[in-house]
Amino acid sequence: MEQFEPTIVAFCCHYCAYTAADMAGSMRLVYPPNVKIIRVPCSGKVDTLHIMKALEKGADGVLVAGCLEGDCHFKTGNVKALQRVTYLQGYLEEIGIEAERVQMVTMSAGMGGRFARITTEFTEKIRELGPNPVNAGGSRLAAS
Amino acid sequence: MPNQNNTVLVIGSGVGGMKAAMDLSEAGRDVVLIDQAASIGGLMTRLDRTFPTNNCDLCTIAPNLSENARDKHIEVLPLTQVSALQGQAGDFTATLTRAPRYIDMEKCTACGECHKAFPECVRFEPGLDHRAPTCMRYPQATPQAFSIDMEKCEDTAALVNACPAGAINPDDGERTEERQVGAVVLAIGAELFDPSGLENFGYGVYPDVVTGLEYERIMSASGPTGGELVRPSNGKPPQRVAWIQCVGSRGINREDVSYCSGVCCMYALKEAIVTKERFQDDIEATIFYMDMRTYGKDYELYYDRAKKTYGVRLERCRPHSIISDAASGQLTISYATDASSALTTEKFDMVVLSTGFRVTENACQLARVLGIELNEHNFARTQSFSPVATSRPGVYVCGVFESPKDIPETMMQASAAACLASKNLVPVAAGNGEAELPPERDVSGEEPRIGVFVCDCEQNIGGAVDVDALAAYAGKLPGVVLSQSAGHGCSREALEKIKAAIVEQNLNRVVIGGCSPRTHENLFQNTLREAGLNKYLVEMANIRDQDTWVHMNYPEMAMTKAKDLIRMAVAGVAQAQALKDNTLPMNKDVLVLGGGVSGMNAALELADQGHRVYLAEQAGHLGGMALAVRKTLEGDDVPSYMADLIEKVSQHALIEVITQAIVVDHFGMPGMYKTGFQIGPRMYYRQIEHGATVLATGATHNVPRAYSLGEHAAVTTQIELDSVIEDQPERVKDWGQLVMIQCVGSRVPENPNCSRICCQSAIKNALRALDLNPDMRVFILYRDMRTYGFSEDYYAEARRRGVIFVRYETDTPPEVTPDGDKVKIAFADPIIGRKLAVTADCLALSTGMAVNEEATEDLATIFHLNRSLDGSFLEEHIKLRPTDLSIPGFFVAGSAHAPKNIKECIAQAQAAASRVLSMLSKDTINLGATVARVDPEKCATCLVCVRACPYGVPFINEDRYSEIDPAKCHGCGTCAAECPAKAIELTRFEDAPIMARLEGLLERSA
Known part of the structure; x- marks a missing residue:
């Protein structure tokens, strides 16, 4: 049986996490290709609806990546994002989706290594969890 | 051909040079920014984090670097030095000599292949790694290209072949050219x-x-160990780290300089805190110091945090030596403290030497070329009332080359230098030289006609994925009418092709499959605009930095991911809307609040450069706190300077002085403010319209109730003593003993910050009193002597001349009791370990400054400005924007920001003028397009957005729905995410394109 390849969406804030991802690239660090980044101005912009939409459409995991605590370019956006993710995790459990599928992480723009490490670990974790239950019913096909 | 006299030569591209260049370019001036190094950024790019916020430096400075490189008014010339400067202010001819880089910058893609061939030589790690042929100092080096030291290269042919772009040119040679410039700013650090x-x-x-x-x-994450703290000797983490302060500074020994470098106490604290933050109890941090000099804004709180929150151990002494213990590999520090004169020894795993600033021989040579005077320490000579002007008119200096200083002060001086430099240039032409652009085509209502351009970036993308196949794949996606590979998409040639394709194929959306939007979005936005499309109709799929670079050895994975990324971008851009940057007409008049040294200097500079200035002062006359000061530490006469300044301000045709003016209301937006005053004894109301505001409202003399101040005639403040020395010298001549107590009312729980100026005031008064009465005994009771920079020389002089310095601790403060017309001061001497008592003819208290609580509170409320913990105005960014306030169009100068001496106040006043000049050079103010918009139909007036906004922008208006002022919105989108009714959208990042990207990514093909 082929290894399960999860699809992971990473909402990355422009000022830190997205820059860290670029840094990881410029340092030629390898991380799993399963992670696809959507750039947002601030992690505080990531709506619970965006995360739920990603899960509904079949994403197996969602990362919300912002600046380090206290370093948010917009002061407290990352704090709001963390609150939202924490709230959502409780809600996911209620509807039978593992809370671990959604995670808030923080990093500074210079932390390319941290970005690569976090995405690698998260991908592994999701791989262990298996496919998003939303997908479990239908047959899963790889994106062309 | 630009007007040559609109150009400033900025020498040195560290943060100071960059700041000066950016201020000038924002004000419509042309800048030639040169640096002898291969990339711009200077010293700050080598730091891990900056105090006092412990932010990552790279994140703070990187936006400045890319901003600098792409600014159309700034020409960056790395590897360049000045070899001659002829002419005079306003009309200089500078001869520039450019060293060979051996790399053709037009061809270099910063791919790093040459680095791969020479892997040991990419980073710059002073002292920890040798420098070899190719060197890129830090990951975000701008210009993004490598440089080669040909002399160290042994196999030139192999190096040339290592470059896939053919950019290496071993025959590159030195070039010399002449430039006409109106002024020069020296920022060489x-x-x-x-x-x-x-x-x-x-x-x-x-x-x-x-x-x-x-x-x-x-x-540092970009350092030799990738951010792992390990001992260089054995690669293991240290358990005990020590810092030794003042290594090579504040000394009289061989190799020492006498001055204080001003920044080492803070950087040692920072390094110790960051170490403790990362390793907590696993590591011990100890700082050996003489005086802890945390005199900057909020730095004292940082010092307290280091001690109390992080448990950094502070040991007051000057260690004698370090000896390595061969058996354990540990380092033994021996030292003597106040408590014991015997040498104590202690073992550490790592010792950090806090070394300070030195002027290089190179800098002295440059000073000779430019014909400017240096001071006795070889720093550029400036004057007490002219902080950034060198001895040669038209040549200005900022940053560490003026005197040792930290980043915020460098930034102030850089802006000040920009302000003065621009006075030598021709007035800025209206319109600011905007290029003529074709009209924007209205694409609303059209079906998407998307053009996809996939870059190969040589091997960077093309080496991992088949670019043509990727383009063919993209051509089949919905809405795409044209898809092709674009080679080097960012090259001039490719951009012209993209422009032509937009017009020929009538495209209305564009996707670039290439590198990061962080670095190149601006370029492609401008390309779209030049082709007649709105600049927000382009989207970049980051297939290089976030795909091919990461998966270069797994081409299949890279290809699948590249397809995903392109599909997401196509889906997203289909939803993109044409957006207008929000603009407002600019009112060019300026309101300056506060008629002290800072306010008057800011007003003069602005008026001299053609702006009408309203200078409003709460008191009945101009002058402020400096009116009470007679002499500076350097001995300059303050009253005659003040008289001259007041005269100039009062006589200036463009300055209207309004005294007895109290701010009562305030409306408007940046560039078009209205501020109401009640003026004069009759309190009549007057409204002033202005584009920008400078707050120079100062501080107050602190008058704490301590040590019988105000109760006994022999007890005075330093300010009063200053006048006594000047006006009643015969009184001073009769004194037998003079005692001073430092930190009275400062560095205490009620007022935790250091007042910065008191140590120099005390030394100044002690020396002048001794001039009058050399036989008098002078005692200075202190906690830490904070005579930073060159004022250390005066401290040394005071010691030489017999002033007795005795340290006291806060738990055993001196005790003062009246003794007839004298006072008796009892204090503990920590060296001899005994209590002493001195009967003094005069007790001078160093009471420093306090925030004018009433005034700042009122003004902060009226203007919606933030305040620091101590109540002073809070700057926009403590390191990089110390003069800008959180509301655009508001600037701060002088002691309203933090305690400062007169020279420092003047520098910040000129800096505030520079920031205003930059802002007001435009006819409109551009607020960007990313703002939150409320749909009144959906708004339920639930107040969630009001609470969520980090800046307090949303409010409930008269029509009972939330309103967000686009002029104040910072564009983070937190409100949009929080709004339960989905009534708020953040333009450019609306729900629709985000959802579309998710659809694009997660769509399943059968």
Whole structure:
């Protein structure tokens, strides 16, 4: 049986996490290709609806990546994002989706290594969890 | 051909040079920014984090670097030096000599292949790694290209072949050119002292003895160990780290300089805190210091945090030596403290030497070329009332080359230098030289006609994925009418092709499959605009930095991911809307609040450069706090300077002075403000319209109730003593003993910050009193002497002349009791360990400054400005924007920001003028397009957005729905995410394109 390849969406804030991802690239660090980044101005912009939409459409995991605590370019956006993710995790459990599928992480723009490490670990974790239950019913096909 | 006299030559591209260049370019001036190094950024790019916020430096400075490189008014010339400067202010001819880079910048893609061929030589790690042929100092180096040291290259042919772009040119040679410039700004900084000459510390012998900067590099994510703190000797994490302060500074020994470098106390605290933050109890941090000099804004609180929150151990002494213990590999520091005169020894795993600034011989040579005077320490000579002007008119200096200083002060001086430099240039032409652009085509209602352009970026993308196949795949996606590979998409040639394709194929959306939007979005936005499309109709799929670079050895994975990324971008851009940057007409008049030294200087500079200034002062006359000061530490006459300044301001045709003016209301937006005053004894109301506001409202003389101040005639403040020395010298001549107590009402729980100026005031008054009465005994009771920079020389002089300095602790403060017309001061002497008493004819208290609580509170409320913990106005960014306030169009100068001496106030006043000049050079103010918009139909007036906004922008308007002022919105989108009714959208990042990207990514093909 082929290894399960999860699809992971990473909402990355422009000022830190997205820059860290670029840094990881410029340092030629390898991380799993399963992670696809959507750039947002601030992690505080990531709506619970965006995360739920990603899960509904079949994403197996969602990362919300912002600046380090206290370093948010917009002061407290990352704090709001963390609150939202924490709230959502409780809600996911209620509807039978593992809370671990959604995670808030923080990093500074210079932390390319941290970005690569976090995405690698998260991908592994999701791989262990298996496919998003939303997908479990239908047959899963790889994106062309 | 631009007007040559609109150009300023900025020498040195560290943060100071960059700031000056950016201020000038924002004000419509042309800048030639040169640096002898291969990339711009200077010293700050080598730091791990900056105090006092412990932010990552790279994140703070990187936006400045790319901003600098792409600014159309700034020409960056790395590897360049000035070899001659002829002419005079307003009309200089500068001869520039450019060293060969051996790399053709037009061809270089910064791919790093040459680095791969020479893997040991990419990073710059001073002292920890040797420098070899190719060198890119830090990951975000701008210009993004490598440079080669041909002399160190042994196999030139192999190096040339290593470059896939064919950019390496071994025959490159030195070039010389002449430039006409109106003024010169010197921002060359200084080097850090090399302690290898000090045998007692074993630097260079013991690998675990490093300098502060090397420790930064070890802690830095871009450093030699990737941010892992390990001992250079054995690669293991240290358990005990010590810092030794003042290495090579504040000394009289061989290799020492006498001045204080001003920044080392803070950087040692920072390094210790960051170390403790990362390793907590696993590591012990100890700082050996003489005086802890945390005199900057909020720095005292940082010092307290280091001690109380992080448990950094502070040991007051000057260690004698470091000896390595061969058996354990540990380092033994021996030292003597106040408590015991015997030498104590202690073992550490790593020792950090806090080394300070040194002017290089190179800098002295440059000073000779430019014909400017240096002071006795070889720093550029400036004057007390003219902080950034060198001895040669038209040549200005900022940053460390003026005197040792930290980043915020460098930034102030840089803006000040920009302000003065621009006075030598022709007035800025209206319109600011905007290029003519074709009209924007209205694409609303059209079906998407998307053009996809996929870059190969040589091997960077093309090496991992088949670009043509990727383009063919993209061509089949919905809405795509044209898809092709674009080679180097960012090259001039490719951009012209993209422009032509937009017009020929009538495209209305564009996707670039290439590198990061962080670095190149601006370029492609401008390309779209030049082709007649709205600049927000382009989207970049980051298939290089976030795909091919990461998966270069797994082409299949890279291809699948590239397809995903392109599909997401196509889906997203289909939803993109044409957006207008929000603009407002600019009112060019300026309101300056506060008629002290800072306010008057800001007003004069602005009026001299053609702006109408309203200078409003609460008191009945101009002058402020400086009216009470008679002499500076350097001996300059303050009253005659003040009289001259007041005269100039009062007589200036463009300055209207309004005294007895109290601000009562305020409306408007940046560039078009209205502020209401009640004026004069009759309190009549007057409204002033202005584009920008400078707050120079000062502070107050602190008058704490302590030590019988105000109760006994012999007890005075330093300010009063200053006048007594000047006006009643015969009284001073009769004194037998003079005692001073430092930190009265400062560095205490009620007022935790250091007042910064008191140590220099005390030294100044002690020396002048001794001039009058050399036989008098002078005692200064202090906690830490904070005579930073060159004022250390006066401290040394005071010691030489017999002033007795006795330290006291806060738990055993001096005790003062009246003794007839004298006072008796009892205090503990920590050296002899006994209590002493002195009967003094005069007790001068160093009471410093306090925030004018009433005034700042009122003004902060009326203007919606933030305040620091101590109540002073809070700057926009403590490091990089110390003069800008959180609301656009508001600037702060002088002691309203933090305590400062007169010279420092003038520098910040000129800086505030520069920031205003930059802002007001435009006819409109551009607020960007990313703002939150409320749909009144959906708004339920639930107040969630009001609470969520980090800036307090949304409010409930008269029509009972939330309103967000686009002029105040910072564009983070937190409100949009929080709004339960989905009534708020953040333009450019609306729900629709985000959802579309998710659909694009997660769509399943059968």
